[in-house]
Amino acid sequence: MPKTSPRQRKTIGRVMHEYEHRELKSGPEGKGGKVKSRQQAIAIALSEAGASKYGSQRENEKNKRRAELKEARGETAQQEREGRSHVGARDRRESSPAMGGKNATRLTARGRKAAATRARGEPTRDELYHRAREQGIEGRSKMSKRQLQNALQSTKR
Known part of the structure; x- marks a missing residue:
């Protein structure tokens, strides 16, 4: 044990x-x-x-x-x-x-990281997910924050 x-x-x-x-x-x-x-x-x-x-x-x-x-x-x-x-x-x-x-x-380490992200003005994964849903991106529920950012970038071009 x-x-x-x-x-x-x-x-x-x-x-x-x-x-x-x-x-x-x-x-x-x-x-x-x-x-x-x-x-x-x-x-x-x-x-x-x-x-x-x-x-x-x-x-x-x-x-x-x-x-x-x-x-x-x-x-x-x-x-x-x-x-x-x-x-x-x-x-x-x-x-x-x-x-x-x-x-x-x-704060926990995770909380500090989240607070730093919000302070930089970056969108959260949840916000990126909602944008991806509006644009109809397939497979968005399984994507990480970075993957959602890349998918949203590629649809803008």
Whole structure:
């Protein structure tokens, strides 16, 4: 089994914290009742973190993504108990100090790149796609931004 990432360790820590404070529930939407077994808590933690050796790669990725979104939305038992529900920033950045608030004002690398593109005044891929649709360019949905730019350039000539 590969080494767990810092994000996975954080999720495992959160789940075990919920177990220790008798807040961890099993089953869909917690309808299985509170978890009393430490082994079951560990299994849930590894599953949520996407680090289970029993799940497939695809299933682990799905579980990991679901847990990240749950934490970002503020729906973990810890966040709800502390009155911090629904404070997490979108996607992977957290805003509250309890959820690693040092990232709150920083953009992700992808966000920095997108902001730089907008600052230069370049059209986004979405805008290029709409122009291509207006001009009836075939295969536009599978094209990258660069390919859309080239296709639009060739139709102008």
